[in-house]
Amino acid sequence: MVFASATQTAQKWGNLNCDRAELSDLELKCIICGGFHLTRDHYEFMQTMPQDPVDMVDDLVKMGLYKDNQLWAADGVNAYELRKALFLKTVGRGDPRREQLILALCKQAGGIEHAFAAAFGPKAGLFFADSIRNSRFTRREFLRNLAVGAAMVTLANCGGGSEPVADDAPVDPAATADLEKTDLQIGFIPITCATPIIMSEPLGFYQKYGFNAKVVKMPSWGAVRDSAIAGELDAYHMLAPMPIAMTLGLGSAAFGVKLASIENINGQAITIANRHLGNVNGPADFKGFVMGVPFPYSMHNLLLRYYLATGGLDPDVDVQIRPVPPPDSIAQMVAGDIDAYLMPDPFNQRAVFEGVGFIHMITKDLWPGHPCCAFAASDQWINDNPNTFRALNKSIIEAAGYAQDPANRPEIAAAISERAFLNQPVEVVEAVLTGNYEDGQGNTMEVPDRIDFDPYPWQSFASWISSQLVRWDLQGDGVAAKVIPEQGYDTVGKDIFLTDLARDLAQEVGQTPPDEIYRTEELMFDTFDPADPATYVQQQIDQYGV
Incomplete structure (x- = not known):
């Protein structure tokens, strides 16, 4: 734990002649508290500090760092x-x-x-x-x-943490009968997309269904994927394309995963570094940018490519798109490693909060109601624990329904903001969940469904995702373009997206999911007919050249 700025450290250790320019590579504005903390010389500095806690406190008091x-x-x-x-x-x-x-x-x-x-x-x-x-x-x-x-x-x-919200929900005896396993580890990435998974711990949705479940914070989507394959977690928060990619062996060895329910719809944004303010008005203006996405097989990557192509840009030639773990996104933007990113919140809103970047576009404008993240588990775990899986999925679906109500979102923001979960200021998380936010360009926005929570996994979601995996050939070996059409878009979707089960469980908790499994999806630049994904892909290529 470091409390000194680089200037204070230099003074303490006698380097009194170094100026701010020399110190610029030593410090970085903390994306958590807004202060300046040591970066490059953190390790060396800590090696010189006393190791005994008593002496450490005495030293820090003498330095004037504890008031x-x-x-x-x-x-x-x-x-x-x-x-x-x-x-x-x-x-x-x-x-x-x-x-x-x-x-x-x-x-x-x-x-x-x-x-x-x-x-x-x-x-x-x-x-x-x-x-x-x-x-x-x-x-x-x-x-x-x-x-x-x-x-x-x-x-x-x-x-910016808060006390956990007390859980007074009674345990449902019917839901907890015949559970094969009750002590669970559920992986998540600290983003607002994970709201149903995270809030189910402090707000008692897991307990209601008989689980002693703990959510486990993961550092990156690659870590989630690897932990899933290694069997280190019972279930996971995944990006909606990941179960399709993993099951088909895209980006990793083939490993069967089921998408049980959708965690959130909307909830992402394209955020640009403030140094480009006033210079970016549309997709063509991103030419030459280095842009971050959280993972190659993500809605973020697919939506960003969709958007850039409409401006005549080839996402693999005219820009650099690189994977960036969401918690690292602001630091990389500050350091100048990336010019912009399409990321999950709260990191878009946090960039505005810190004065680092501005929101160019929320993804709701690209595709209203698009899926983003999902609750998932492996085929093997589901087969070994069918009753547990059903009850766990039901708890997530009920939590998503609770999060749908705007009146509940301030409470949810307080519950998930604390250090064990998102570790973000409550006001940042609340701005995302309520849709009352500043965009960093001088505008105060009111978009109640900036992020929303509808757990129903439409098969048309799976078809659009599969169409874009075919279009962009993310592995560069043509496997997606061969495997998906051979198996059939419908077959891939129905095998991996558990739409019928999600409907049944939603009905059991009093929700009213649709009877249909497909719908026509209206995007900003076109309309997706799930009955003919192959034609849709060819039309995109013919129109934009990529």
Whole structure:
């Protein structure tokens, strides 16, 4: 954990003659808290710092990096966490569900302090604090705990986190019967597209269906794919094209994956670095740009290529499109490694929040109601755990239905913004979920369905995705153009997108999904008829040359 700016560090270590130009390669504006943190010399700096927590705190205090108000806040946080741990250990007895109930009751009581006093007496807090101060380890234990507390204060301020939302949903006995497995690990990327998967932990949708499920933050889509193949996760948050690509062996060895339900529709944007403000008005103006997408087999890559081609650009010749993990996107834009990106939120809105970039276009304008991310599991896991899979998918579908209601989105934003999940300021996440946002070009926008949550996996989604995999030949070996037409667009879609199951489960939770499995998709520049994807691809190539 580093608190000093590069200037402070240079001064501390005697390099008083270096100027801001020399320091420019040492620091980078933190995309989390907005401050300046060490970058290139982070490792060397930390090697010179004391390793003992007590000496570390003393050194940082002498450097002036901890102020009195921070120390008092850290002490308070430390006491709170120690009391919370004691309370959960003595009353919760190590049972996660019991502990969750205790935390919910604490919230009803007005907080952990009130509940602690109610359980152990009104003087318990003072006694507990005094017992720490009067122990024979007083100073070193206090400073060690203070270091931990100060770290928590810093991370909390950096992450813009909130208290978890208490879950009071009753367990559904019918849904939890005959579950093959209840302790689950579900991978996710920290983006708003993962809202149903993430919120189901703090808001209790997993628990309702009998699961002790933990969401696992993954660093990249490649890591999600590799963990899926290795069997390290039970289920996953995936980009909508990934199950098709993985099942057909595009971009990896063939590995059967089913798309169980859609997590979000819309919810992406093309964001451009502020250095290009005023110079980009349409797709032709991106010529020569280096552009980021989160993964080759993503709606982001396919939509970006669709858009650029309408401006006469060949996405493989006239621009460079490179995979960028979403959490790295802003830092790469600041560093000048990329000029623009088509990314999931909150990283489009965060670029505006940080003054780094502006939103050129939200993808809802390219294709209203387009799919983006999905809930998925492997063929083998589904076969081994059919009841678990059905109940887990049902919990995600119910969560997506809850997220559809605009009235619930401020609550959801608070629940998923915290450090364990998105680690973003609540106001950034809320701007995305509510559609009330600044675009970085001086405009205040109101787009309620900037992101939306409809879990129904239309077969026409699968057909459009397959058509673009054929069109762009992302592997460069013609496999997609051979395999997909040979198997048939309909066969690929129906084998991988579990539309009928999603409809049944949605109906069970009181939703009203459509009876149809195909629909005509209206995009910005054309209309997609799922009855004839091959003709659609040829028309695109004939019109735009690529």
